Amino acid sequence: MAQFGFENDIHSILKLDMPITNGPMARWQRKASSSNTSALNGLSPGKSANVSLSSSKTPSKTPGKNKKQTPSKMGGDRFIPTRNTKQMDVASFLLTKENEPVDANEAGVSSENQKAWSVSLNGYNIEDAKILHLGGKPLNAPEGYQNNLKVLYSQVTTPASIKKTRYISSTPDRILDAPELRNDFYLNLLDWSSRNVLAVALHNSVYLWDATQGDITLLMKMERDEDYICSLSWTKEGSYLAVGTSDCKVQLWDVENQKRLRSMASHTARVGSLSWNEHILSSGSRSGQIHHHDVRLPNHHIFTLTGHSQEVCGLKWSPDGRYLASGGNDNMVFVWPYVSEGGSRNSQSLHSWTEHQGAVKALAWCPWQQNILASGGGTSDRHIRIWNVNSGSCISSLDTQSQISSLVFAPNYKELVSAHGFAHNNVTIWKYPSLTRVAELNGHEDRVLSLTLSPDCSTIASVAGDETIRLWKSFEVDPVKKKAKERLVKSTSSVIHQSIR
Numbered sequence: 001m002a003q004f005g006f007e008n009d010i011h012s013i014l015k016l017d018m019p020i021t022n023g024p025m026a027r028w029q030r031k032a033s034s035s036n037t038s039a040l041n042g043l044s045p046g047k048s049a050n051v052s053l054s055s056s057k058t059p060s061k062t063p064g065k066n067k068k069q070t071p072s073k074m075g076g077d078r079f080i081p082t083r084n085t086k087q088m089d090v091a092s093f094l095l096t097k098e099n100e101p102v103d104a105n106e107a108g109v110s111s112e113n114q115k116a117w118s119v120s121l122n123g124y125n126i127e128d129a130k131i132l133h134l135g136g137k138p139l140n141a142p143e144g145y146q147n148n149l150k151v152l153y154s155q156v157t158t159p160a161s162i163k164k165t166r167y168i169s170s171t172p173d174r175i176l177d178a179p180e181l182r183n184d185f186y187l188n189l190l191d192w193s194s195r196n197v198l199a200v201a202l203h204n205s206v207y208l209w210d211a212t213q214g215d216i217t218l219l220m221k222m223e224r225d226e227d228y229i230c231s232l233s234w235t236k237e238g239s240y241l242a243v244g245t246s247d248c249k250v251q252l253w254d255v256e257n258q259k260r261l262r263s264m265a266s267h268t269a270r271v272g273s274l275s276w277n278e279h280i281l282s283s284g285s286r287s288g289q290i291h292h293h294d295v296r297l298p299n300h301h302i303f304t305l306t307g308h309s310q311e312v313c314g315l316k317w318s319p320d321g322r323y324l325a326s327g328g329n330d331n332m333v334f335v336w337p338y339v340s341e342g343g344s345r346n347s348q349s350l351h352s353w354t355e356h357q358g359a360v361k362a363l364a365w366c367p368w369q370q371n372i373l374a375s376g377g378g379t380s381d382r383h384i385r386i387w388n389v390n391s392g393s394c395i396s397s398l399d400t401q402s403q404i405s406s407l408v409f410a411p412n413y414k415e416l417v418s419a420h421g422f423a424h425n426n427v428t429i430w431k432y433p434s435l436t437r438v439a440e441l442n443g444h445e446d447r448v449l450s451l452t453l454s455p456d457c458s459t460i461a462s463v464a465g466d467e468t469i470r471l472w473k474s475f476e477v478d479p480v481k482k483k484a485k486e487r488l489v490k491s492t493s494s495v496i497h498q499s500i501r
Contacts, residue, residue: 183465193238201229233274244271273315284312327360376404421447
């Protein structure tokens with residue numbers, strides 16, 4: 001029994017199952033320990049240590065291949081990818097797979113099953129594998145580090161390149177001659193119909209220019225040479241043209257048949273301004289009175305507005321037909337309510353503004369804000385003023401340093417266009433509501449008398465004392481937006497088309 005006990009003691013001493021605490025460290029353990037120490041010493045405190053340290057695995061036989069990444073210096077941007085044998089095998093398989101024919105049996109297997117098998121065998125979908133795969137993550141840059149090369153090679157767009165600006169030509173798209181045009185600031189001798197026909201008054205004649213076909217037609221001529229045309233205004237549908245004359249009358253013409261329908265006499269002085277509101281035609285004269293004419297009735301004169309002490313040279317109905325704005329040589333701007341049939345005959349104005357220091361001929365209603373009215377003063381004033389009709393207050397004012405003869409809102413880009421006499425003699429485009437200058441359209445050699453906008457709102461026509469009409473194509477919209485807008489426009493039937501007599 002003693003012999004067996006001795007042998008058991010010898011076997012327990014010679015056993016190597018337990019670790020040898022007092023023995024020297026193994027070579028692979030020394031290499032792993034030195035690798036961990038160097039990696040930790042190479043990282044700065046500002047960096048995040050996201051390098052994988054595999055101290056529990058035995059390194060490969062070739063020295064130096066146990067490091068997956070080389071720590072970068074401060075500010076470095078190099079990243080060394082990992083290419084293990086498994087990835088190279090996948091790359092070789094993908095390259096050879098392209099030349100192999102498709103098996104009919106494999107074609108029937110669903111793509112979902114193939115994806116499931118690939119994930120279970122490889123750990124990822126083989127269809128999403130790359131020929132060269134970058135493994136691991138790069139080191140993060142220290143906090144506050146800036147790469148100097150980013151300034152040279154940055155692809156970030158600047159705000160100037162993001163905002164697409166449109167081109168506005170400084171030259172007119174077309175120039176038309178207007179001989180014998182009266183160079184009178186107080187007259188309104190130009191208007192553009194919804195059927196794309198431009199009407200212009202040359203002394204005692206009215207000419208029509210078809211902007212689509214390019215044809216010119218003489219519509220009418222006054223009988224006496226000493227008489228002349230003072231104002232023009234198309235109906236909303238573009239079928240009829242109202243003509244104010246120096247012999248105190250308002251004529252109504254059927255343009256398609258070139259026939260005068262009626263001549264309405266009610267004023268005691270020349271009729272220098274006209275404006276339509278459905279079947280109501282409003283006319284302003286040198287006497288300071290404004291007359292409402294119902295063109296459906298034999299007794300057309302239904303109402304008189306008295307407020308101006310001098311010639312009424314500006315007259316505009318609001319787009320919704322609720323208000324009539326009038327401007328006169330007495331430097332006044334009035335806003336009148338609509339007079340309904342059988343309603344009150346009160347001729348009191350809603351607002352009367354005295355801020356202008358010169359004659360107010362230029363008036364324009366904002367089509368997208370129907371309670372906004374713009375007015376412009378003459379040589380003694382030179383200011384554009386924006387009014388809120390609901391509150392009666394002046395929202396903004398701008399000194400243009402030039403006489404203002406006409407104002408038009410351009411809805412395509414939400415801008416305001418002004419025509420100027422002394423001293424600029426040009427057309428200016430302003431951004432609304434900031435009233436910052438967008439462009440100046442120069443070319444007229446005399447004061448610009450009037451402006452009118454084309455039916456598609458892309459072109460503005462200006463007529464000046466130099467006896468020319470210039471067409472400025474400054475508001476063209478994108479073709480895609482234009483088609484979408486045309487689909488929304490619905491044709492409307494007019495009451496006046498059937499009831500004028």
